[in-house]
Amino acid sequence: MEFKDLQEKDSAYIANTYSRFAAEIYSGQGATLCTEDGRRFIDFGSGIAVNSFGVNDEEWKKAVIAQLNKVQHASNLYYTRPQAELAELLCKKSGAKKVFFSNSGAEANECAIKTARKYSYDKYGEGRFHIVTLKNSFHGRTIATLSATGQDSMHKYFMPFLDGFSYAEPTFAGVKKECGDGTCAVMLELVQGESGVNALDEGEVRKIEKFCKERDILLIIDEVQTGNGRTGRLYAYQHYGIAPDIATTAKGLAGGLPLGATMFFDKTEKTLAAGDHGSTFGGNPAACAGALSILSRIDDKLLLEVQGKAAYLRTHLGRIRNVLSVSGLGLMIGLEISVNAREAAEKCLSRGLIVLTAKNKLRLLPPLTIGKGEMDEGLKILNEVLSE
């Protein structure tokens, strides 16, 4: 099928929710992607921080295929090994006590919201259900997670949204102002991804943590995008030296298969009881086998490599003409530029580089395993496009 036929079929039959870039992703190796007719792209996007180890990773494929050769799905009515083993590994690496598996970031956050409300209901009774999130946050596309998302542009058409959310400035004073007697949780992205790759200030976050602990307000950290090595630590909260009560993750967890995880720490490990929550697909054994392969290789050595690559890219990006600032943490990089971001991303694509946007910034999320040659090729194209 010619590319233009694919485009026609796609626009005839796929709902109009995406404005796609004009390229088919057909195959690839590592951080290099290909179209069917042989065009190559360096990948600074990882399918939005999903393909943690790039594409066609041998060990990951072997793990997933080995599971597919046994059983592809069992439902949560029965036991499967990859799920229990992955939960154990996640707990050991993160300090969490228990895990609930779902299929996406939105679902992981939905579970966090339900858990925070139940924790508070069990302990304080009705009425303590309010959750403070931040302005410019992004927590997902379901009605509850859209309600949690602090962007007016997302609060259209689908009314009524859920009661019980308010949006704070991203500072201690801002969060404190929104917290009242009815507040059960504060939910944060430590590096706001979709709204421009902005890292929160460490001092402010520590003050928020202390304030929450004093009032038994649960601290929920949304690590859907920042998690699984992306920032140079396994989870971004480890950079901040804070202890969440609930942490959620998804995107990069299973290296390209759909999997969400809600991690419960000391206070919340016993909050959900039988029947309180569930998912048909959640914790699918093939996805969990993939995640085990990824998570078991995100060790100190790999994290050091991620930090080294991040430093290398950041240094070189900062020198490119028309780059006004470089933001984010680790391999989650925002580029404030003096030209239109969507147009710059399209030009990059036409020259063989995939980059993402976040508001009017370019957003770079390369695979954690990207090679030096691939980084240099990508930097060269960015330099050409932005210097024009």
Ligand SMILES: *Cc1c(COP(=O)(O)O)cnc(C)c1O
């Ligand atoms: C992507 C993202 C989500 C939503 O994840 P989905 O898998 O698309 O539902 C939630 N929170 C953050 C911080 C994200 O980056």
